[in-house]
Amino acid sequence: MIRRMAWLLLLLLPCILPAQVLVANPDVPLRAIERSRARAYFFLRLHEWPDGTPVRLFVLDDRAPLHRRFSKEVLGVLPQSLRRTWDRMLFAGLAQPPERVGSIEEMRRRVATTPGALGYLPKGETDESVRVLPVH
Amino acid sequence: MKAYVCCLFTSLTAALPSLGRADDRILPEGLQLHGFLSQGYVQTSANRWFGDSEQGSWDFREIGINASYRPARRWLVSAQVLSRTAGDMDDGSLRLDYGLLDWGFEANAERRLGLRLGRIKNPAGFYNETRDVAFTRPAIFLPQAVYFDRVRNLALSADGAQIYGDWSLEGANLSLRIGMGMPLINKAAEATFMGRDWQGSLKADRPLVITRLGYETGDRRLRLALSGITVRMDFERGPADPPPPLLDSGHIDLTMGILSAQYNSERWSLTGEYLLQGVNWVGTGRLPPGYNLAQGWYLQGEWRPRDDLSLFLRYDDRITNLDDPNGTDAEAARGIPAHNGFAHDWVLGGGWTPRSDLLVRLEYHWVDGTAWLSNEENDPRSTTRRWQMFAAQVSFRF
Numbered sequence: 293m294i295r296r297m298a299w300l301l302l303l304l305l306p307c308i309l310p311a312q313v314l315v316a317n318p319d320v321p322l323r324a325i326e327r328s329r330a331r332a333y334f335f336l337r338l339h340e341w342p343d344g345t346p347v348r349l350f351v352l353d354d355r356a357p358l359h360r361r362f363s364k365e366v367l368g369v370l371p372q373s374l375r376r377t378w379d380r381m382l383f384a385g386l387a388q389p390p391e392r393v394g395s396i397e398e399m400r401r402r403v404a405t406t407p408g409a410l411g412y413l414p415k416g417e418t419d420e421s422v423r424v425l426p427v428h
Numbered sequence: 429m430k431a432y433v434c435c436l437f438t439s440l441t442a443a444l445p446s447l448g449r450a451d452d453r454i455l456p457e458g459l460q461l462h463g464f465l466s467q468g469y470v471q472t473s474a475n476r477w478f479g480d481s482e483q484g485s486w487d488f489r490e491i492g493i494n495a496s497y498r499p500a501r502r503w504l505v506s507a508q509v510l511s512r513t514a515g516d517m518d519d520g521s522l523r524l525d526y527g528l529l530d531w532g533f534e535a536n537a538e539r540r541l542g543l544r545l546g547r548i549k550n551p552a553g554f555y556n557e558t559r560d561v562a563f564t565r566p567a568i569f570l571p572q573a574v575y576f577d578r579v580r581n582l583a584l585s586a587d588g589a590q591i592y593g594d595w596s597l598e599g600a601n602l603s604l605r606i607g608m609g610m611p612l613i614n615k616a617a618e619a620t621f622m623g624r625d626w627q628g629s630l631k632a633d634r635p636l637v638i639t640r641l642g643y644e645t646g647d648r649r650l651r652l653a654l655s656g657i658t659v660r661m662d663f664e665r666g667p668a669d670p671p672p673p674l675l676d677s678g679h680i681d682l683t684m685g686i687l688s689a690q691y692n693s694e695r696w697s698l699t700g701e702y703l704l705q706g707v708n709w710v711g712t713g714r715l716p717p718g719y720n721l722a723q724g725w726y727l728q729g730e731w732r733p734r735d736d737l738s739l740f741l742r743y744d745d746r747i748t749n750l751d752d753p754n755g756t757d758a759e760a761a762r763g764i765p766a767h768n769g770f771a772h773d774w775v776l777g778g779g780w781t782p783r784s785d786l787l788v789r790l791e792y793h794w795v796d797g798t799a800w801l802s803n804e805e806n807d808p809r810s811t812t813r814r815w816q817m818f819a820a821q822v823s824f825r826f
Binding site: 387 | 526
């Protein structure tokens with residue numbers, strides 16, 4: 293019985309906890325972030341941290357399952373809304389879209405080594421080289 | 429020409445994707461390069477649209493490259509060059525699409541304010557700013573009732589200044605943009621507003637004013653916008669033109685208002701826009717109509733059964749003169765067939781995105797009326813009222 297419940301809990305865990313997290317360069321001046329601020333960054337309305345450091349955004353390809361889950365579950369927006377905003381701003385010359393990385397490994401490396409970097413990782417793929425920013 | 433385009437397309441596809449990647453970065457810090465390339469094919473049952481479409485036309489190409497650079501915190505410089513081929517309406521010559529300097533003088537999570545200077549695309553409706561980028565359009569052709577391609581330049585961009593503001597409210601975003609600048613006027617504007625290309629000339633000596641107010645819910649599912657443009661054009665009669673009182677030097681005031689709404693869910697979107705356009709001719713003689721109120725609107729439903737597949741259905745409706753919705757008065761007065769006064773267009777289409785940088789689209793139009801066909805491509809006296817169009821387009825971006 294206990295064993296069965298433990299299994300059930302284990303199965304439910306990915307549904308309860310977000311499987312992907314917002315990560316930033318360890319030098320950024322925030323320990324946690326409001327969802328409205330995270331959205332302002334990803335929708336290219338705000339380009340700097342509270343101390344004035346420029347924000348450098350990194351994303352995976354639009355099709356990457358992690359990108360889609362991050363958009364929906366962490367930012368609470370549709371991935372196509374992000375794409376539409378990035379393209380509209382980019383091709384009217386109003387903002388620079390996020391830089392695309394090719395893999396989760398590259399995402400971690402770029403976020404760890406780029407001042408002001410902001411990106412995302414699967415929950416189990418973070419280490420001390422990046423700062424996990426809880427979204428509230 | 430076809431072979432040349434194919435070759436260009438293939439080499440660009442092979443060479444360019446690496447530029448945008450952060451991984452193998454070859455560009456200096458803060459500089460980004462992007463671009464797009466699209467080739468279309470148009471076949472019509474009657475009437476010309478984007479070239480000799482009755483025989484099948486390939487004269488529909490859009491190529492653009494842009495660069496943007498952040499020289500300092502809160503500053504952005506950007507420019508895009510564009511070549512657009514659109515049958516007899518656009519010859520593919522290279523031009524500066526936009527070139528601007530942006531200074532965000534206030535920026536925080538609640539509010540941002542800024543100023544832009546240079547050649548700025550006009551934020552009219554949902555699509556005008558990026559109307560030549562296939563990836564940002566909802567179909568191969570924008571709804572012509574609202575985004576008529578035959579006088580696109582007038583509303584396309586302005587050389588001047590724009591102030592902008594964004595406010596974060598409880599669960600929503602509000603944005604306001606106000607711009608002033610000199611519009612671009614070409615022969616198409618004269619053909620549309622003065623009936624034909626006279627020896628005299630049509631100029632804009634005063635700046636255009638554009639305003640757009642936008643509202644979006646925080647999750648971006650609901651989007652609303654209200655945009656308005658006013659522009660005054662001056663007409664100077666040439667010595668060889670018909671003498672007064674038929675034709676005279678005067679001015680034309682054009683005012684456009686667009687109401688836009690969109691709702692998005694994961695698998696479907698519903699978009700509608702409504703345009704009212706008033707034109708007032710002052711002192712230009714008896715040949716131009718004096719006053720005209722035109723109306724255009726569309727409703728488009730889109731369904732995405734898979735992440736890489738979309739299907740849409742659209743109804744698009746334009747009436748050139750609300751006082752004469754069937755065009756019969758114009759026919760009686762000037763002998764132009766009544767069906768030039770309206771266009772009712774049903775469109776069924778779809779898109780496939782095999783890769784995030786590649787887009788293939790097909791669409792079919794059933795059109796009743798010729799209101800948005802170009803006088804540069806057709807003699808309005810010999811157009812066919814009911815016609816169909818098939819279009820295909822391949823687009824690449826980087």
